[in-house]
Amino acid sequence: MKPRGVDADGYFEREGSTERVQEAFAPVVAAARTLIAEAYGSRLHSAYLYGSVPRGTARPGRSDLDLLLALHHEPADEDRETAAVLARTLDGEFPQIDGAGVLLYGRDRLLSAQERYDMGWFLACLCTPLLGPDLAEQLPRYRPDATLARETNGDLAALLPRWRARLDGAATPEDVRRLSRGFARHLVRTGLMLVMPRWGGWTSDLTESAEVFGRYYPQRAAQMRAAAAVALEPVSDPAVPRAFVEELGPWLAREYAARLGTKTPR
Known part of the structure; x- marks a missing residue:
C-alpha cells in the first residue's frame, strides 16, 4: 500500500x-x-x-x-x-x-x-x-518519524490500568459501548503509529489503519481489524473491551516500547 x-x-x-x-x-x-x-x-x-x-x-x-x-x-x-x-x-x-x-x-x-x-x-x-x-x-512541519510516534502514543502501558478501572466501573450497557469505542479507536491508532515510521505515511481512516498495521504484523492483523470494526460500530458486550485491555493492549504496549521507547514523562 x-x-x-x-x-x-x-x-x-x-x-x-x-x-x-x-x-x-x-x-x-x-x-x-x-x-x-x-x-x-x-x-x-x-x-x-x-x-x-x-x-x-x-x-x-x-x-x-x-x-x-x-x-x-x-x-x-x-x-x-x-x-x-x-x-x-x-x-x-x-x-x-x-x-x-x-x-x-x-x-x-x-x-x-x-x-x-x-x-x-x-x-x-x-x-x-x-x-x-x-x-x-x-508550529513546525512534521514527518511520520519515530520521535513523533513515541511522543504521541508511547504511553499505552500507563493508560491500561486506568482503562481497566473505567471498565470495572461501567454501570450501564451505554457506558460499555462508549468505552469499547474509545478503547478500540486508541488501539487502532496506536497500531498505526507503531508502523508509521516504517510505512512513511499517515491515515486517519481506522479500517485502512488496521490494514496498514496488518502488513507488518500479520499475526495480529485479525485482532486489529476487529478493533477497527468496534471503533466504527461500538458494542455493549463487556467481553470485547475487556479483551482489548487484557490481550491486545498489553501486547501492543510491549511492542511499542521495544521498538520506539516510551513517551517522555509530562
Whole structure:
C-alpha cells in the first residue's frame, strides 16, 4: 500500500477542511462556532474541528463531533464545566451526531516544546481551524518519524490500568459501548503509529489503519481489524473491551516500547 497523507517531501499534509463538511453536519458546525464564541468569549484564543466531520467522512447518527479549544490560559474548573455543557447541548440538539467531545488546552502549552511532538503535531496536522488565529502557523512541519510516534502514543502501558478501572466501573450497557469505542479507536491508532515510521505515511481512516498495521504484523492483523470494526460500530458486550485491555493492549504496549521507547514523562 503506497504511503499517503504526506507530500512529495515526506511532510504531513493537513487533513480536513471546513469545505469538506457534509451538508448534514453543516448546521452542527455552525452551531458549534456560535456556542463556543458565546460560551468562552475573551477566554478563547482559537477553536478547531478534528475527526470525521472535517474530513468529510462522518456518518449521520453514528459519528461524533470532536472539538479542540485553545484558551489564553490553562483550563480551570469553570472552563471544563462550560465544555461539558457545550458538548451536552450539541449532542442533545443534533441527532446527526452520536456524542460530542471537547478538548481544552492553554495556548502556551500547545506551543510548548513539551507538546511539540504530541498536541502540537495533533493541532498542526489533524485539526481544522474553526475560530480565531491558527496556532499551526507557529508550529513546525512534521514527518511520520519515530520521535513523533513515541511522543504521541508511547504511553499505552500507563493508560491500561486506568482503562481497566473505567471498565470495572461501567454501570450501564451505554457506558460499555462508549468505552469499547474509545478503547478500540486508541488501539487502532496506536497500531498505526507503531508502523508509521516504517510505512512513511499517515491515515486517519481506522479500517485502512488496521490494514496498514496488518502488513507488518500479520499475526495480529485479525485482532486489529476487529478493533477497527468496534471503533466504527461500538458494542455493549463487556467481553470485547475487556479483551482489548487484557490481550491486545498489553501486547501492543510491549511492542511499542521495544521498538520506539516510551513517551517522555509530562
